[in-house]
Amino acid sequence: MNRAALHQISYGVYIVTSGKDGKFNGQIANSIVQVTSRPATLAICINKENYTHALIRESGKFVVSILSEAAPMAFIGLFGFKSGRDVDKLKGVKSKTGATGVPIVLDHALGFIEAEVAGELDGGTHTIFLGNVVEADLAGEGTPMTYAYYQNVKGGKSPKSAPTYEADAAAAKPKAPAAARYVCSICGYVYDPAEGDPDNGIAAGTRFEDVPDSWTCPVCGAEKKMFEVDR
């Protein structure tokens, strides 16, 4: 099997939120399709281990926010590389409550679609939820981010829980030239020695080799050893 063919499939980049009774979460998802037009129906693909999966099962509701190309990596990292079991991802994020009672993420969103679960299919590591659309609206202006744009222009990676994750690509580690830029193998954040990470006490001009081992990725929290040379 030539898996390169699978990499030619196009996706978007979305935030899926769910929950009820004050317990809410959201995550990045790329496998979302409109299945039918009338009535409007969506299919979304969610990893069974994700907190959002449990919340969709509990509430029977979910909301899809369509992200703009302008969404920064730190914002994507918050929803894509951190678990809602550990952090309140929606704290400090602009949102509103819609028809389903689920928070709708509005930051960097071009539009949103609210749905009620109408069925599900076991997809192995993932569940495919079918949702009847109950409300939808535009939320901002811009160009919707595609998964290819996220990877090629923004330098993003797939988390291990994504349907598109490739372990082989994440494992390759080349040798380091002096004062090289390093990239987080988990979220794609790039450490540039010229800039350092002043927000976390690393002065501009600090070589990656001289960054303390206790330092972690400012986007996803990965350990220093998870970084590899940016080629």
Ligand code: FE
């Ligand atoms: Fe990271």
